Amino acid sequence: MKNLAQRLLAVLGLVMALAFVAAPAVQAQQVNPTAQAVSEEQLFQALQDDEMVSGRVSIPDDRASGLIKPGNKSWAGTHNGTVRFLTIASIIGAVGMLALFYMVRGRIRIDGKMSGIRILRFTAVERFAHWLMAGSFVVLALTGINLVLGRILILPWLGEGAFSTMTVWGKLAHNYVGPAFMLGLVLSFLVWVSHNIPDKVDAQWIAQGGGLLKKGVHPPAKKFNAGQKIIFWSTTIGGVALSVTGFMLLFPAIAGAQADWQFYQLVHGLVAAGLSFIIIAHIYIGSIGMEGAFDAMGKGDVDLNWAKEHHSMWVDEVQANQAEKITPAKGAQPAE
Amino acid sequence: MARMKFLCDADRCIECNACVTACKNEHEVPWGINRRRVVTINDGLPGERSVSMACMHCTDAPCAAVCPVDCFYTTEDAVVLHSKDTCIGCGYCFYACPFGAPQYPKVGNFGTRGKMDKCTYCAGGPEADMTEAEYVKYGSNRLAEGKLPLCAEMCSTKALLAGDGDIIAEIYKERVVTRGYGSGAWGWRTAYGDAITV
Numbered sequence: 115m116k117n118l119a120q121r122l123l124a125v126l127g128l129v130m131a132l133a134f135v136a137a138p139a140v141q142a143q144q145v146n147p148t149a150q151a152v153s154e155e156q157l158f159q160a161l162q163d164d165e166m167v168s169g170r171v172s173i174p175d176d177r178a179s180g181l182i183k184p185g186n187k188s189w190a191g192t193h194n195g196t197v198r199f200l201t202i203a204s205i206i207g208a209v210g211m212l213a214l215f216y217m218v219r220g221r222i223r224i225d226g227k228m229s230g231i232r233i234l235r236f237t238a239v240e241r242f243a244h245w246l247m248a249g250s251f252v253v254l255a256l257t258g259i260n261l262v263l264g265r266i267l268i269l270p271w272l273g274e275g276a277f278s279t280m281t282v283w284g285k286l287a288h289n290y291v292g293p294a295f296m297l298g299l300v301l302s303f304l305v306w307v308s309h310n311i312p313d314k315v316d317a318q319w320i321a322q323g324g325g326l327l328k329k330g331v332h333p334p335a336k337k338f339n340a341g342q343k344i345i346f347w348s349t350t351i352g353g354v355a356l357s358v359t360g361f362m363l364l365f366p367a368i369a370g371a372q373a374d375w376q377f378y379q380l381v382h383g384l385v386a387a388g389l390s391f392i393i394i395a396h397i398y399i400g401s402i403g404m405e406g407a408f409d410a411m412g413k414g415d416v417d418l419n420w421a422k423e424h425h426s427m428w429v430d431e432v433q434a435n436q437a438e439k440i441t442p443a444k445g446a447q448p449a450e
Numbered sequence: 451m452a453r454m455k456f457l458c459d460a461d462r463c464i465e466c467n468a469c470v471t472a473c474k475n476e477h478e479v480p481w482g483i484n485r486r487r488v489v490t491i492n493d494g495l496p497g498e499r500s501v502s503m504a505c506m507h508c509t510d511a512p513c514a515a516v517c518p519v520d521c522f523y524t525t526e527d528a529v530v531l532h533s534k535d536t537c538i539g540c541g542y543c544f545y546a547c548p549f550g551a552p553q554y555p556k557v558g559n560f561g562t563r564g565k566m567d568k569c570t571y572c573a574g575g576p577e578a579d580m581t582e583a584e585y586v587k588y589g590s591n592r593l594a595e596g597k598l599p600l601c602a603e604m605c606s607t608k609a610l611l612a613g614d615g616d617i618i619a620e621i622y623k624e625r626v627v628t629r630g631y632g633s634g635a636w637g638w639r640t641a642y643g644d645a646i647t648v
Contacts, residue, residue, distance in 0.1 A: 175484070190545075261540070364559055
């Protein structure tokens with residue numbers, strides 16, 4: 115019996131010991147097993163601006179591992195808001211200001227009469243560089259503006275099908291004309307950079323408003339005046355920015371993550387809007403805005419009197435050192 | 451009309467990927483495109499959760515807002531669909547979407563992505579309902595047959611819910627109250643502007 119009592123006691127002791135050991139285990143099972151569960155709210159709080167909630171996928175495509183990226187909505191908002199607004203403001207602003215300028219100042223005429231004497235202003239290489247850049251820029255600007263504003267301005271009266279076809283061609287043109295613009299940009303930079311270094315004459319030119327505002331005022335200028343230098347440097351810097359960002363947009367894999375592509379896209383849109391403003395003004399003053407100005411890029415040579423008024427120091431230099439650039443008036447007889 | 455939504459109850463999802471497979475099969479989705487995917491957060495760690503994600507058919511969808519040719523439209527059931535005939539493959543919607551829904555048949559440079567493809571909520575496209583033309587471009591149109599999206603309908607644990615937003619939100623709330631926990635209606639705040647509070 116004693117043996118049995120001992121055995122019972124031992125079993126009881128074992129059970130008690132087991133119960134004591136097992137108790138925490140039982141308790142642990144009663145704890146909410148989801149206490150450590152990730153929640154969207156908690157992940158969102160830890161999220162930086164351009165980050166996304168992501169995990170692991172069994173699909174063999176890494177891009178599928180992103181789950182939610184709220185930041186994409188802010189890119190969409192900026193694209194449709196700020197970029198679209200500034201594009202509209204840039205175009206309307208430029209055209210409006212020029213219309214006002216035209217009404218107040220009118221076309222800037224040559225004060226003296228046409229002399230008939232021509233002076234070579236831009237060589238064939240210079241004109242090729244300019245028109246390669248200018249022609250491609252106009253194509254790129256129109257097709258680019260179509261992507262930003264076409265949906266509002268053109269789609270309603272062209273209809274979905276025709277507008278889509280037009281935009282597909284516009285997209286292709288934009289993508290394939292880009293390299294032509296880059297080439298024109300490089301050529302223009304090479305042929306003109308030496309004439310576009312800012313100097314003291316520019317300060318004087320700016321102080322007199324370039325003579326744009328008052329008839330008969332013609333501050334001296336070399337081959338390029340301060341206004342033209344501003345256009346040169348805006349085109350160079352803006353053009354490089356557009357080229358680099360445009361390249362990234364064409365090659366998303368090189369651009370990197372979504373946020374990088376979005377950044378390049380916004381820079382591309384904003385720089386394009388700004389450069390469009392400047393180029394609209396440039397087109398105006400080089401065509402209807404000033405008598406005799408278009409000849410420089412059109413034919414290559416300009417009238418001597420126009421040149422004397424707008425680029426006096428350049429004329430002096432040509433007359434002194436490069437007389438071969440000057441063509442006498444037709445029918446004029448050389449002095450005997 | 452109903453306001454259709456998706457809701458993935460991550461506390462029920464077992465990452466079986468049946469929704470992914472069912473979707474691919476039902477719509478004959480091209481290679482390389484997954485209209486639906488299952489993402490596991492904190493994989494291998496305590497408290498990991500899997501979420502089945504596809505196009506959430508957002509309110510004020512950002513894809514539709516940035517599309518340069520306005521190819522998106524919202525149906526009476528608030529399903530966001532698009533026209534592949536109008537789509538120019540520019541890729542903007544891919545960058546606007548918070549859920550990675552828009553995908554393209556090609557990963558090409560110079561903008562040669564091809565026409566965008568995404569979850570249609572099993573509601574086809576602009577072509578006439580249940581026609582061959584619609585099937586080829588967008589897959590089957592179960593909504594027109596009076597059925598809900600297949601991914602949710604065949605979910606073995608009923609983790610993925612599809613249907614009217616109010617109704618599925620109610621089902622989810624009831625679950626959370628009954629079992630005492632819930633990791634949230636993933637994506638709702640981003641897609642619809644409101645999370646489900648229990």
